[in-house]
Amino acid sequence: MVNWPTVNRPKDLGGLGVLDLDKFGRALRVRWMWLEWHAENKPWAGLEIPCTEMDRLLFNASTTITIGNGKKTRFWHHAWLDGEAPRNLAPHLFELVQRKHKTVAQELANNSWISALQYKITNATQLEEFVSLWIRIQGVALNSEIEDTITWKWTPDDIYSARSAYRAQFIGSFRNFNTELIWRARTENKCKVFAWILIQDKVLTADILVRRGWPHQASCALCNGPIDTGQHLCLLCPFAQAVWSQVLSWENWSLSQ
Numbered sequence: 115m116v117n118w119p120t121v122n123r124p125k126d127l128g129g130l131g132v133l134d135l136d137k138f139g140r141a142l143r144v145r146w147m148w149l150e151w152h153a154e155n156k157p158w159a160g161l162e163i164p165c166t167e168m169d170r171l172l173f174n175a176s177t178t179i180t181i182g183n184g185k186k187t188r189f190w191h192h193a194w195l196d197g198e199a200p201r202n203l204a205p206h207l208f209e210l211v212q213r214k215h216k217t218v219a220q221e222l223a224n225n226s227w228i229s230a231l232q233y234k235i236t237n238a239t240q241l242e243e244f245v246s247l248w249i250r251i252q253g254v255a256l257n258s259e260i261e262d263t264i265t266w267k268w269t270p271d272d273i274y275s276a277r278s279a280y281r282a283q284f285i286g287s288f289r290n291f292n293t294e295l296i297w298r299a300r301t302e303n304k305c306k307v308f309a310w311i312l313i314q315d316k317v318l319t320a321d322i323l324v325r326r327g328w329p330h331q332a333s334c335a336l337c338n339g340p341i342d343t344g345q346h347l348c349l350l351c352p353f354a355q356a357v358w359s360q361v362l363s364w365e366n367w368s369l370s371q
C-alpha cells in the first residue's frame with residue numbers, strides 16, 4: 115500500500131497522478147489573487163478574497179513583482195520588497211496593522227505605514243522588525259510613470275495557469291525510479307499499476323506480511339523455496355522464470371546476462 119501523498123504525485127514524479135484536491139483547490143484560489151491584480155474592473159475588485167495563509171505564500175513564491183507607481187501592489191501582502199512580502203518579513207508588525215490591504219503607493223505617501231504603527235510598538239521584537247523593514251524600504255523609489263507589473267514564475271509566457279500552480283506545489287518532490295519505463299510500456303493499465311506498486315516494494319508478498327506481523331507462509335507457495343518477496347515472485351522464482359522464457363521465445367528475444 116503506497117502512501118496517499120505518493121499516489122497524488124504526478125506520474126513523472128513517481129506518483130499515480132491522482133488529483134490532490136487540497137493542492138488543486140489551492141491552485142484555483144491562487145487564481146483569484148492573480149485575477150485581482152489584472153482585473154480592477156471586476157465587480158468583486160477590492161473585496162477581500164477567500165484565501166488562506168498558505169495560498170498567499172504560494173502566490174508570493176510564484177510571482178515576481180516589479181514596482182512602478184505602487185498603485186497595484188498591496189503593501190503588506192505582495193512579495194515586492196526584495197522578493198518578499200512585508201507581512202512575512204515583519205509578522206509581528208503585520209498583526210498590529212489595522213488596515214492591511216493598502217497599496218504600496220498609499221503606504222509610502224507621507225510614510226503612512228509608519229504613522230499607522232505609531233504608539234503601537236511595545237516590545238523589542240516589534241521594534242527590530244520595524245527597523246529592518248524601514249531600512250529595506252529606504253531603497254525603494256516609486257516611478258509614477260510606470261505601472262506595477264507582475265509575472266508568473268512557472269510558465270514560459272509569465273502568465274498564471276492552474277496547471278502550473280498545481281505542479282508548483284510538487285517542487286521538491288523527486289522520483290526514485292525511471293517512471294517512463296512503466297508508463298510508456300504498451301500494456302494494460304492494470305499491469306502498469308502493478309509494476310508501479312512492485313517497484314516500490316509494496317506488493318503484499320510474504321516479506322511485507324512479516325514486517326506487519328500478519329500471517330504468512332515461510333516459503334514460496336509455488337516453488338517451496340525461499341520466503342516470497344516481490345523480486346522472487348516476479349523474477350527469481352523458477353515458475354516466474356519459466357513464464358519469462360516463454361515470453362522471450364514468442365518474441366525471439368534473448369536475455370543478455
Ligand SMILES: [Zn+2]
Pocket residue numbers: 334335336337338339340346350351352353
Ligand atoms: Zn518461488
